[in-house]
Amino acid sequence: MKDTPGWASPGSAPSDGQEPGTSGPAEPADRPSSVPQPGAEPQDGSPKWSKEQPPPGAWSAPTGSPPSGQTPPPPPAGSGWGTPPPAGPGGGYGGAWGGGWGGPPPAAKPGVIPLRPLGVGEILDGAVSTMRAHWRTVLGISLTVAVVTQILVVLVQGLVLNDSAGSDVLNDREATIDELTRAMGELMLSSGVISVISLIGAIIATALLTTVTSRAVLGKSVTTGEAWRDARPQVPRLFGLLVLLLIMTVGLAVAAVVPGILVAAAGSAAAGAGLILLGVIGGSVVALWLWFRFSLASPALMLEKQGIRKALGRSAKLVRGSWWRVFGIQLLAMLISYIVAGIVVAPFAYLAGILSGDGVTNLLNGTSGLGWTFLIVSGIGSVIGSTVTFPISAGVTVLLYIDQRIRREALDLELARAAGVQGYGSGTPGS
Template identity: 75%
Template sequence: MKDTPGWASPGSAPSDGQEPGASGPAEPADRPDPAQQPGADPQGPGPKWSKEQPPPGQWSAPTGAPAPGQTPPPPPPGPGWGAPPAGPGGPGGYGGGHPGYGPGGHGGWGGGWGGPPPAAKPGVIPLRPLGVGEILDGAVSTMRTYWRTVLGISLTVAIVTEILVILLQGFVLNDRTSTDALNDPSASLDELTRAMGDAMLSSSVIFLISMIGAIVATALLTTVTSRAVLGKSVTTREAWSDARPQVPRLFGLLFLLLLMTFGVVFAGALPGILVTAAGSSGAGVALTILGIIGGFIVALWLWFRFSLASPALMLEKQGIVKSLSRSAKLVRGSWWRVFGIQLLATIIANIVAAIVVIPFTFLAAALSGDAGANILDGTTDLGWTFLIVSGVGSVIGSMITFPITAGVTVLLYIDQRIRREALDLELARAAGVQDYGTNTPGS
């Protein structure tokens, strides 16, 4: 018997009277030799063998290939695998692919194996790593299923945000900013630079307010989406009660993100500003523009790296710094995926919102008269009628964009935690799914 485990077959240990290393069982000592029995043929086969034996060369191993024209017996079906399908060479699929497979070696496992069991879906998403379509569908399903709570939160945030934009444009931006030099061919470089600065300032302030509204809506809708994943509803009061303790930290997180974003852009533009102040205006402007572009790229990378900090702060009840580090950990290695999904969701939401906003913009221009001419001229002097009517369209559009972008952000956070931390097991227990994760293959 060999010392290597697993090589010796059961019952192969040497018996009594057999020398170690012998290849067969020991013969009894008193057994007579068949060749020495009376009437036996010394050259013939052993006793009780027929003398008509096949000639040499026609012997075949018991496990060899079947003879030509002979159909091999089908393999016995194992428990749970079902009957193997018939292949081109006969039953069992021996003709084309591997034994036991169908044509081409695929799909011959029978009807008893249907793949792994489907993931549990107690709410708007299945509890497994999600695809892009499932994330978008989950956000839309949340808005459709819990529309009262979702639209109530979105409408409140959109109205507050749009009122701030209208008041800021009506009282401040219309008087403080001037872009007339952009339409003047004889304008000097200083006038063009000042006009570009005013336009960027106006757009940045409006974008900043809109971004604040979007982040606040995301934070308030985080509770709704997280409950929708479990198949549980939540009212506006419950959502606010759950989010209220984290609101001060949320604004601190928002302030830190904006400070970081504008700080990076300003750091990129600072060398050009210094060169311009030194007297080299042409080179300074070019260097400033390049610096702003470079700073914007870095700020964009940082923004999406920390884009999951808001759901982490609201759901994990973490601090500001801890939420930023959690987002960076979840996004690490998946930045392009997070960026692409959020960009796609933003594009889809804004296209849908534009279908609503554009008609209101034309209606506002038709009702205000002068504002429509000012828009065509490229000036920023917009009347109150135009601001109010177009603001109504913006509110309706924000009611569509906020739930989609917020839902996608929260579902991306959940998806990344499922992929990295097996959050689906905890979600299944929270949703009351019985025996989830115990019947999977290999468990």
């Protein structure tokens, strides 16, 4: 058995011969009752009952007060008053009850999350706890990826895109249609190149941090080298998965506006504009639905060692019936990441503007040139922001995947066994 959450096939039955519907070990059929019944025939070697028994009305309930001057006898060993409450979700009783009828004990927590269905706050806290508990590995991975990515972005902006950017043409009222079209194309190209570089960095960081987070759930640490060795075989598939998702969502959004463009080109400008607007709205909604429907494919591919098509199917199965929950949690994580990144990057952008007057002037005026000082100083802020936000976004996605599997497939039982939790899972697993 592996020690990552992709070990067992989905929906596997509990081990050790335990049936899923049982709540504990069955009592032997031939065990004698610990309290003999009045009037029953005594067995050989057992104490004899007196023939003179108290009248029926003299018996008191177990919880009643004893007669004055008498000490109540202790209950027979191995028995108690009544039947204990049923086991909690995803696990057994876990030993002592902690006194009386206080309910089942808390779920086991070998790592950064309790092994039970999670709330929104617990998922966010688990991502932050992973970064705090394994900060050397997490920050080492995030910082390395962020530095390499930002160096490439700065070099591309400084050496290539500054010469070809045409944002100054967009502010020229006398620019022709051809000049405006060319400027828009150059700006889209520059934004696309930077986005692709950032996406590659995010893919690598996600691949490595997925392994770290999965081990943190079990309370186990992992080095950067171990994380890379575990993730390396799946990195090409992860690239293919994300490229396929981008093609699906962007292609769908573009295809939705093609009818409006064709109608407008045919001469019906008003009808074409209306169709384009409807296409943008409808295509964006469907693309958004598809993106979050397959948003758990990345951890499924990395942890279950699946192919691209099977990973997409696993994500669709786990998200089915919980799309709004998955959408809300990931949207909240993205908002937190953007806010944190903005708080970190803003002072560096302000400092870069002070140190490089031309850079901030050109940025405010919409002209093309950004000085090297501005690019380098603002790039340092971007590195720090990415170092903090990479673990949050990757951790939330992985923990959301694990939470959905706990809810659908009782993965907490497999996690507890992999973490070495003794006596966990003797009850009915939660759903």
